[in-house]
Amino acid sequence: MRTVDIVIVGASLSAAAAAKRLVDAGLETIVLERKELPRHKICSGILSPRGHRFLLENFGPLPREALHEPTSCRGVTFHFPSMVSMPMDFFGGPTPHLHRKYSDYWAIKRSGAEVHDRTSFAGLEDRGDHVLVQARRQGEPVEYRARQVIGADGPSSLVIRAIYPDYPQQIPWFFVGQKFHDIVDCPLDPDYFHFWFHPGLGHYTWSHARDGRQIVGVGFKRGDNFARKHENVVNYLADKHGVRLQPHTEDEGCAENFGPSLINRYVFGKGNVLITGQAAGFLNMIGEGMSCALHSGAICGEAVVEARARNRPLQEMYRRMIASEVRRTSDQWNPLKIAFERPHEADFPAALMALGWRDRGKVLRDLWRFIVLYKEFNWGRQMAAIAMQRPLIGGYSMRRWL
Numbered sequence: 001m002r003t004v005d006i007v008i009v010g011a012s013l014s015a016a017a018a019a020k021r022l023v024d025a026g027l028e029t030i031v032l033e034r035k036e037l038p039r040h041k042i043c044s045g046i047l048s049p050r051g052h053r054f055l056l057e058n059f060g061p062l063p064r065e066a067l068h069e070p071t072s073c074r075g076v077t078f079h080f081p082s083m084v085s086m087p088m089d090f091f092g093g094p095t096p097h098l099h100r101k102y103s104d105y106w107a108i109k110r111s112g113a114e115v116h117d118r119t120s121f122a123g124l125e126d127r128g129d130h131v132l133v134q135a136r137r138q139g140e141p142v143e144y145r146a147r148q149v150i151g152a153d154g155p156s157s158l159v160i161r162a163i164y165p166d167y168p169q170q171i172p173w174f175f176v177g178q179k180f181h182d183i184v185d186c187p188l189d190p191d192y193f194h195f196w197f198h199p200g201l202g203h204y205t206w207s208h209a210r211d212g213r214q215i216v217g218v219g220f221k222r223g224d225n226f227a228r229k230h231e232n233v234v235n236y237l238a239d240k241h242g243v244r245l246q247p248h249t250e251d252e253g254c255a256e257n258f259g260p261s262l263i264n265r266y267v268f269g270k271g272n273v274l275i276t277g278q279a280a281g282f283l284n285m286i287g288e289g290m291s292c293a294l295h296s297g298a299i300c301g302e303a304v305v306e307a308r309a310r311n312r313p314l315q316e317m318y319r320r321m322i323a324s325e326v327r328r329t330s331d332q333w334n335p336l337k338i339a340f341e342r343p344h345e346a347d348f349p350a351a352l353m354a355l356g357w358r359d360r361g362k363v364l365r366d367l368w369r370f371i372v373l374y375k376e377f378n379w380g381r382q383m384a385a386i387a388m389q390r391p392l393i394g395g396y397s398m399r400r401w402l
């Protein structure tokens with residue numbers, strides 16, 4: 001059995017950020033990754049300016065292989081059922097279009113942590129002064145002993161299930177799937193990520209250009225039919241936007257824990273186990289999760305270092321330090337914040353004001369219909385949280401720390 005200071009589960013961006021803080025503080029850190037590295041990760045790869053700054057400041061300039069074509073993205077275009085489209089540039093200019101297979105591998109290597117790939121976390125036992133971690137490497141059982149464990153293992157986190165077995169039943173689950181098409185004719189601007197606020201298409205509908213093909217993606221509550229939903233979007237894009245695509249050549253999808261950051265049901269862990277990144281619930285509106293994965297991961301690593309240095313309770317330290325990231329992420333879902341402030345990194349209020357008053361009215365009406373239709377997004381509760389000026393935390397409460 002290997003004994004180390006920290007075991008991190010998952011070798012993605014939140015893990016790389018946490019590992020960087022831990023290694024920099026001199027803590028022996030092992031990262032477990034179930035897949036062989038570099039590994040594929042389903043993602044559009046559109047990085048927010050804040051995520052880009054984090055990568056530059058912590059890991060340096062990105063290598064070319066960590067980018068798709070087009071290599072950058074200018075911003076996001078929102079499309080509405082009334083056929084008004086609103087392009088919004090990112091603050092500070094275009095950001096890199098990440099190829100997650102290589103960007104994540106680059107970041108985890110630059111963290112300086114020891115990485116054990118093809119090693120799946122299977123379970124843990126928190127014994128108070130240390131944690132025993134059970135894993136499987138290419139089918140064979142392996143064990144680690146660590147002072148602390150960080151679950152950075154994404155939306156379907158097994159680390160969360162190990163400490164809260166009923167958690168998957170507590171939140172709504174979504175499916176997101178995307179198909180890759182060769183292009184016949186595509187008038188959608190390839191420099192932007194395109195997103196539709198259209199209740200007739202799905203909870204989450206997007207399209208963008210990548211490596212000479214067009215991605216068409218759709219997200220919906222688990223249980224619906226991917227092929228039918230996708231076909232509906234392809235037909236809509238053809239009818240309304242003149243997008244003509246070949247039948248898809250490739251497709252992929254996964255389960256997503258959309259919504260914990262909307263309704264403030266974050267999970268931060270217990271005892272010697274901390275949860276971070278999307279596993280903890282960090283995901284911004286329109287599915288941007290890399291910047292909050294990086295920042296929450298770094299905060300998680302810092303919390304471990306601080307708790308050790310000051311001999312303070314780990315969970316308390318993490319909850320105190322993570323509060324700013326919770327507020328930032330939750331604000332991104334708040335319609336009032338979106339309308340009157342700038343919680344996102346592209347200027348929605350300015351883009352709205354650039355429209356004529358008639359189109360502005362259409363956009364606000366379409367947004368309202370979208371919000372009202374998707375009751376599971378629980379907007380009322382979110383508004384209440386903002387009115388109270390503090391996050392409402394659900395079953396896995398951080399309330400007593402705020």
Ligand SMILES: Cc1cc2nc3c(=O)[nH]c(=O)nc-3n(C[C@H](O)[C@H](O)[C@H](O)COP(=O)(O)OP(=O)(O)OC[C@H]3O[C@@H](n4cnc5c(N)ncnc54)[C@H](O)[C@@H]3O)c2cc1C
Nearest residue numbers: 010012013014034044045046121153154277278289290293
């Ligand atoms: C279709 C789609 C498009 C997206 N587009 C964007 C976008 O354009 N911009 C953006 O910012 N975000 C996007 N996101 C969200 C973004 O991908 C995630 O929020 C982000 O990757 C979360 O990072 P993470 O480090 O928390 O976890 P993840 O990236 O999910 O990584 C978890 C890691 O843990 C590993 N793992 C899981 N279980 C185990 C186990 N048992 N043992 C060992 N290892 C394990 C996984 O293999 C993986 O490497 C998109 C997501 C999807 C699904």
